[in-house]
Amino acid sequence: MTRIWVFAQRDLRRMAADRRALVVNLALPLVLTAVMGLSFGGGVFGKKGLSAIPVAIVAEDVPEALKTRLLDGLEKSGFFAPVWADSLTADTMVRSGKVAAALVLPPDPLTAFFQADSLIIQVWRDPSSEIKAGIVEEIVGRGVLRVQAGEAAFRALWPEDYMTIGADSLGMGDLLEGNVADIWTRLRDPGQTAARERAADFLVRQFDHQVALQRALQGTAVGLAVSDKIPTGEDKQGESSLFDYFLPSFAVFFLMFAVAAGARDLHRERARRTLQRQLLGPGPAWPIVLGKWVASVVQGIVMLTVLLGAGALLFRVNLGPDPWTLPLVILLTCTAAAGFFLALALLVKREKVLDNLCTAVILISGMVGGNFMPVDNLPPWAAGAGHYVFNYWANLAFSRVIGDNGSLSSIATPMTVLACASVALLVVILTLFNARVKRGGWA
Numbered sequence: 001m002t003r004i005w006v007f008a009q010r011d012l013r014r015m016a017a018d019r020r021a022l023v024v025n026l027a028l029p030l031v032l033t034a035v036m037g038l039s040f041g042g043g044v045f046g047k048k049g050l051s052a053i054p055v056a057i058v059a060e061d062v063p064e065a066l067k068t069r070l071l072d073g074l075e076k077s078g079f080f081a082p083v084w085a086d087s088l089t090a091d092t093m094v095r096s097g098k099v100a101a102a103l104v105l106p107p108d109p110l111t112a113f114f115q116a117d118s119l120i121i122q123v124w125r126d127p128s129s130e131i132k133a134g135i136v137e138e139i140v141g142r143g144v145l146r147v148q149a150g151e152a153a154f155r156a157l158w159p160e161d162y163m164t165i166g167a168d169s170l171g172m173g174d175l176l177e178g179n180v181a182d183i184w185t186r187l188r189d190p191g192q193t194a195a196r197e198r199a200a201d202f203l204v205r206q207f208d209h210q211v212a213l214q215r216a217l218q219g220t221a222v223g224l225a226v227s228d229k230i231p232t233g234e235d236k237q238g239e240s241s242l243f244d245y246f247l248p249s250f251a252v253f254f255l256m257f258a259v260a261a262g263a264r265d266l267h268r269e270r271a272r273r274t275l276q277r278q279l280l281g282p283g284p285a286w287p288i289v290l291g292k293w294v295a296s297v298v299q300g301i302v303m304l305t306v307l308l309g310a311g312a313l314l315f316r317v318n319l320g321p322d323p324w325t326l327p328l329v330i331l332l333t334c335t336a337a338a339g340f341f342l343a344l345a346l347l348v349k350r351e352k353v354l355d356n357l358c359t360a361v362i363l364i365s366g367m368v369g370g371n372f373m374p375v376d377n378l379p380p381w382a383a384g385a386g387h388y389v390f391n392y393w394a395n396l397a398f399s400r401v402i403g404d405n406g407s408l409s410s411i412a413t414p415m416t417v418l419a420c421a422s423v424a425l426l427v428v429i430l431t432l433f434n435a436r437v438k439r440g441g442w443a
Contacts, residue, residue: 003283007291008298011265015299025258029250029307033243033315052081053132056090056102079135094124100132101125103140243315245374248398251307252391253362253371255300255337260358262296263341267351279437289346289433293338293426300334308402320401325408329397332418336390339425346432370395393417 016022055074059067067084074080085093090102104122123140125133266289269275278288308326311317320326341358348354366372368382369391376399378386386392393414400406400414408415 003287004291004294007278007288008294011262011292011295012298014265015262015295021258021261025254025303026306029247029254030310030314032250033247033311052079053101053135054081054083054099055136056085056093056099057082058085058087058090058102058104060086060105061108062105091124094126097126097128099126100129101136103136243311243317244403245399247307247311247315247317248402249371249395251304252333252337252394252398253366255303255334256341256358256362256365256391258303259296259300259334259337260341260344260354260362262292262299262338263345263358264351264354265292266342266345267354271351285437286430286434289342289429293342293429296338296342297331297334300337301330304330304334318402318405321405321407325401325406325411328408328415329394329401329411332415332422333390333394333397335422336394336418336425339422339429340390342429343425343432346429346436365389365391368392370399375399390418390421393421 057070071082071084074082083093083099085102087104090099090104093099094102102122102124104124106120121140121144123133123137125137127133266275269278275288279285305327308317308319308330312319344357344361345354348357365386368378368386369375369389370378370386371391375383375386375392375396383392397411397414397418400410404410
């Protein structure tokens with residue numbers, strides 16, 4: 001154990017001396033988290049989820065068949081998670097942050113609409129959820145505009161005050177057919193009274209259309225009223241923010257770069273002949289590679305701890321329901337990451353090849369592992385591929401602990417996978433290193 005810690009301390013001192021790498025690995029995740037969170041979240045302290053938008057719908061005296069079709073349509077869209085509620089319940093849900101907005105229809109809305117009474121649709125918004133509430137307001141507003149356009153066209157075509165008018169445009173055409181002399185003759189000819197009456201009826205009808213359209217545009221039959229509901233101060237337990245997703249995902253992403261850099265030290269030491277001198281020392285060779293593994297694990301733990309601690313102070317990132325769940329996730333994430341990239345280093349012969357391989361692996365695993373998109377939102381093919389990279393399970397565990405405030409029981413599967421992967425990779429590392437030493441591969 002003493003030899004292992006000696007080798008680990010040496011690598012840790014070297015890592016700490018690389019200040020540029022420290023700045024990149026610690027500052028960039030925080031900067032990116034701030035940029036992404038503020039861009040998509042609308043505020044440092046605003047709570048914004050990434051899942052379907054929760055919406056309460058208040059609609060009294062609406063037929064059940066219509067309610068069912070509306071609910072099914074909203075749910076199948078994948079953008080909304082609608083619930084039916086009365087006005088009091090909806091008000092409470094909006095104020096407590098359980099829904100981003102509430103869509104409120106007046107009593108007996110169908111009767112009011114078809115009787116041409118004023119129909120005002122209300123949207124109650126949660127002010128702390130600007131993005132989601134704004135999306136609901138925008139969609140409802142567009143729907144109201146379409147209804148208003150249709151209502152204006154309906155009233156322009158069939159206004160109540162001329163529903164019985166039977167004239168058409170043929171009268172005007174008959175009256176104005178021919179040259180000026182013919183038109184003058186028909187207008188002055190007593191025998192053309194019927195044609196003149198038909199033309200007059202047509203002109204009246206056209207003016208009725210224009211007047212009805214003007215009235216429809218001036219007096220809206222369907223309106224939209226938007227109001228913010230001030231939060232009641234109730235606990236929003238379990239609510240996820242964009243910062244709760246972005247910070248751990250970026251932290252794991254940069255952790256892979258940091259651990260990969262530590263794995264490259266094997267080839268750098270070989271090029272400088274320091275690794276060969278260590279192998280000539282007394283005792284077995286395996287403490288050398290195990291010391292590097294320990295150093296990478298310690299570096300990762302410090303990095304993730306600092307980042308998440310800073311996130312808790314700057315962005316109010318949730319640190320889990322208890323003091324041991326998140327540290328366990330950090331530990332197993334770091335052990336799996338260190339084992340994975342050290343195994344890659346032992347599988348290649350040159351540092352340049354390792355650099356290219358690590359870059360490709362980090363980018364691909366970042367895409368399928370949930371570092372750029374929440375694991376739950378990945379397409380099926382990406383989620384299937386992500387099961388074979390450690391960062392998928394790390395991101396899944398972080399999202400459940402930080403995003404959903406889950407305990408150990410909720411992350412049993414990802415923790416088991418990470419633990420098994422860590423042990424298996426450690427065995428692979430020791431086996432590959434000892435085999436390479438015996439073959440003289442480090443000479």
